[in-house]
Amino acid sequence: xxxxxVCMLLLNFAFGQEFEDIQIEEPPxxxxxxxxxxxxxxxxxxxxxxxxxxQGLSIEESxxxxxxxxxxxxxxxxxxxxxxxxxxxxxxxxxxxxxxxKPLNKHWFVWFAPVGFVVLGLGIVYIxxxxxxxxxxxxxxxxxxxKNDDTxxxxxxxxxxx
Amino acid sequence: xxxxxxxxxxxxxxxxxxxMAVSFDNxxxxxxxxxxxxxxxxxxxxxSIEEGYKISFNDYKGxxxxxxxxxxxxxxCLAEHPDLLELAERYKPKxxxxxxxxxxxxxxxxxxxxxLRKTKAFLKKMKYAYPTLDDWTQxxxxxxxxxxxxxxxxxxxxxxxxxxxxxPIDKYELSSILxxxx
Numbered sequence: 001x002x003x004x005x006v007c008m009l010l011l012n013f014a015f016g017q018e019f020e021d022i023q024i025e026e027p028p029x030x031x032x033x034x035x036x037x038x039x040x041x042x043x044x045x046x047x048x049x050x051x052x053x054x055q056g057l058s059i060e061e062s063x064x065x066x067x068x069x070x071x072x073x074x075x076x077x078x079x080x081x082x083x084x085x086x087x088x089x090x091x092x093x094x095x096x097x098x099x100x101x102k103p104l105n106k107h108w109f110v111w112f113a114p115v116g117f118v119v120l121g122l123g124i125v126y127i128x129x130x131x132x133x134x135x136x137x138x139x140x141x142x143x144x145x146x147k148n149d150d151t152x153x154x155x156x157x158x159x160x161x162x
Numbered sequence: 163x164x165x166x167x168x169x170x171x172x173x174x175x176x177x178x179x180x181x182m183a184v185s186f187d188n189x190x191x192x193x194x195x196x197x198x199x200x201x202x203x204x205x206x207x208x209x210s211i212e213e214g215y216k217i218s219f220n221d222y223k224g225x226x227x228x229x230x231x232x233x234x235x236x237x238x239c240l241a242e243h244p245d246l247l248e249l250a251e252r253y254k255p256k257x258x259x260x261x262x263x264x265x266x267x268x269x270x271x272x273x274x275x276x277x278l279r280k281t282k283a284f285l286k287k288m289k290y291a292y293p294t295l296d297d298w299t300q301x302x303x304x305x306x307x308x309x310x311x312x313x314x315x316x317x318x319x320x321x322x323x324x325x326x327x328x329x330p331i332d333k334y335e336l337s338s339i340l341x342x343x344x
Contacts, residue, residue: 052193052309065267066309069300076301094307096197121174 028081042075045084049074049091050101058101197307199326203227203317204305208263208295211282217261217293219321226343227259227317228336231308234281235267239312242330246314247291249333253340254292262294265303265311274298318343 033041046060051067059067059074070091077087091099205219230246232239250260264281268274278296285294297303306315316325316339325339 065269068269069304072299073301073304076299093201094198094304095309096194096307098193117174124170 026086028077028083029086030081030083032081033078038075038078041078041084042071045074045078045087046071048088048101050099052095052099193307193309196326198315198323201323202321203229203315203323204302206295206297206302206305208297208302210293211264211278211285211296212290212293217295222259223321224319225257225259226319226340227261228253228314228340229261229263229306229317230312230314230331231263231265231303231306232312233265233267234277234284236265236311238330240284242312243288245331245333245336247288249336249340250292252337256344258340258344260292262292263297263302263306264294265297265308266300316340316343 043060047058049059049070051057051059051062051064051070053064053066054062057067059070061067074087077090082090088100092104097104203219207216207218209215210217228246228249232243234240246260250258254260262285264278266274266277268277281294295302306313310328312327312330314327314331314336315323316327316336318324324343325336327336
């Protein structure tokens with residue numbers, strides 16, 4: 001793979017495209033890596049970026065033209081001293097966040113809201129289902145003696161017969 | 163009927179139904195087509211495929227620009243080319259800059275050269291109505307977030323991308339946009 005990238009770099013020189021003409025507005029924030037490190041970082045970054053013309057493949061896995069172009073671009077950026085964060089930010093800037101296979105960890109609401117709703121729902125169910133404690137009826141007073149059930153029943157039956 | 167329970171249930175169910183209805187039409191893999199809209203266009207300095215000169219984006223600052231990414235093997239690109247020529251003829255005298263940008267499918271050098279040869283032959287037949295630039299390393303393709311061809315960008319006088327056509331252009335829409343930029 002490193003031989004391939006070296007060939008691509010030589011082709012860049014051969015056809016008058018300046019390798020320094022990276023065409024990114026901000027300067028690189030890192031140092032120029034060795035060829036081995038550049039290749040390793042390129043592979044790692046390529047697994048994070050989605051092949052936009054494929055179904056769920058990273059550009060490392062895909063053999064499409066777009067994937068090849070993107071891998072070359074990543075290698076070029078790594079070789080120029082751009083950090084991984086700068087390179088990811090570059091692709092997000094040009095293609096949007098969906099260019100990444102994994103989203104950036106900004107959407108905490110999407111991740112926690114379903115759990116929150118489930119907990120809230122269970123809480124409401126628990127409160128509604130809790131058996132209510134028996135309390136004295138407002139009409140009764142603890143100072144008044146409780147009527148004998150039999151006597152009370154006799155009175156009710158007598159009134160019903162009337 | 164317990165209205166409190168009913169309303170609480172609706173308060174939970176309605177947002178879920180709404181998000182489901184919106185999401186059914188949403189392809190999670192589809193890229194946002196307007197990521198670069200209202201952002202400054204990336205600068206470039208590239209060789210024109212007509213021998214002998216370079217073209218720099220910064221040379222045209224202050225003029226509206228139309229940059230068309232295309233390829234010789236792309237049928238829709240060839241189909242829209244007459245529309246672009248017609249618009250170039252109409253708007254170049256008014257100061258609009260039209261540029262073509264090559265999108266290579268080939269990865270091997272000799273295959274790229276063959277694509278380039280065919281492109282030159284095609285454009286010679288079209289009498290080189292406007293410059294086509296050779297983005298040999300395809301850096302500019304990626305700087306413009308291009309994933310396929312044809313894609314056409316309209317850039318205003320301040321160098322900001324105001325419109326992106328994915329697929330063949332709508333010449334009436336493009337004409338209307340250019341009228342607004344002049």
